[in-house]
Amino acid sequence: MQRVSLFGYGGTTKAIAKHLPHAVFYDDKCLKPFKDENGFTIRPSSDFNPKYSDLEIPSPGIPPSNPLIAKARNVISEYDYFTDKMPLSIWISGTNGKTTTTQMMQHLLEERGSLAGGNIGTALGELDTDANIWILETSSFTMHYTNIASPNIYVLLPIHPDHLSWHGSMDEYVEAKLKPLKTMKEGEVAIIPDAYKNYKTNAHIISYTDENDLASHFGIDTQKVKFKGAFLADALLAMAVEKILFDKIDYAKINAFELDPHRQEELKDSKNRLWVNDTKATNIDATIAALNRYKDSNIHLILGGDDKGVELNELFEFLLTCNVKIYTIGSNKEKLSSLACEYEINSELCKNLSDAIQRIDKNLQNDEVGLLSPAAASLDEFSSYAQRGDEFKEAVFKL
Secondary structure, three states, rough: OOEEEEEEHHHHHHHOOOOOOEEEEEOOOOOEEEOOOOEEEEEEEHHHOOOOOOOOEOOOOOOOHHHHHHHHOOOOHHHHHHOOOOEEEEEEEEEOHHHHHHHHHHHHHHOOOEEEEEOOOOOOOOOOOOEEEEEOOOOOOHHOOOOOOOOOOOEOOOOOOOOHHHHHHHHHHHHHHHHHHHHOOOOOOEEEHHOOOOOOOOOEEEEOOOOHHHHHHHHHHHHHOOOOOOHHHHHHHHOOOOHHHHOOOHHHHHHHHOOOOOOOOEEOOOOOOOOOOOOOOOOHHHHHHHHHHHHOOOOOEEEEEEEOOOOHHHHHHHOOOOOEEEEOOOOHHHHHHHHHOOOOOOOOOOOEEEEEEEEHHOOOOOOEEOOOOOOOEOOOOOOHHHHHHHHHHHHHHOO
């Protein structure tokens, strides 16, 4: 019997355990061994001994620097574990937009027997292997540990600095995003940004520079697509995959898709002033995309949180091209305020999100925009980006 160790006691590993009844969990938060309601043993990470393990599968969020990974000798990802059972698979990755692209693609292909999962919320262990298609939102964390599995179609959105403290460097982050190309086969398709078109792969490469490039290549009329800004690229990539697989472009179907909240979500206060909840903008590129969308207006921008060690000068260079005042919150607010001073951008140091909203309320004119687009993660002060967005919306509706 193969001895399997599961690193981390979370959704991914719990789903895999359903296929591995004798697996043992090792978790950093576990202080002493116990059995859960399904009879699985959970042990402290310090109990792991590689001599008694034939296979190790980590939760994707466990970084390479974790002692469990350093000790392990047979690490594979959940994708590797399911590679022989995986139906035709489409992987979607990139820094921003992969969730929306995955959801849009599932919306288009559901009637073809597709299932969506991966980083989007349904672990591979919960997906039906008899489905016709798996559409998988795929994180750089997962791909770091994946060495065997590869997609039949790989859709890569643009790559920008993110998760650098986890990967160690921008080069390592980019390499993780491009890793599926190494194992893809002739006849498989990769839709990737033009910057990586010369990456060595056996897959057929379709490279793009922008939305116009994608629309032209796949014969899509963007005037017939209701989505604009950052969402247009997401829609075009979803439509491109349907075109590749079924030679079909369905404008009515894509236009029927409803966006999730928290990404460039517009709302009006009691004075009919525009506020935008873009709490899901947890990195620089996402915030720049939001700023681009409202660039013709004066913007009151709430910025800050856990920036994960990313260099922020690129954001401030872009802010110089905008009519913007920033309101800094979160664990990096002092750093942001210093940069604002350095770049001579008007800013206010705020106590918290509520304080920032109150300050904007005093300044916001009817033709201006109050924008929460933090360019940072939320866990320094909130349980999730969604909680940050919900608190933002609640406060705005009370104004």
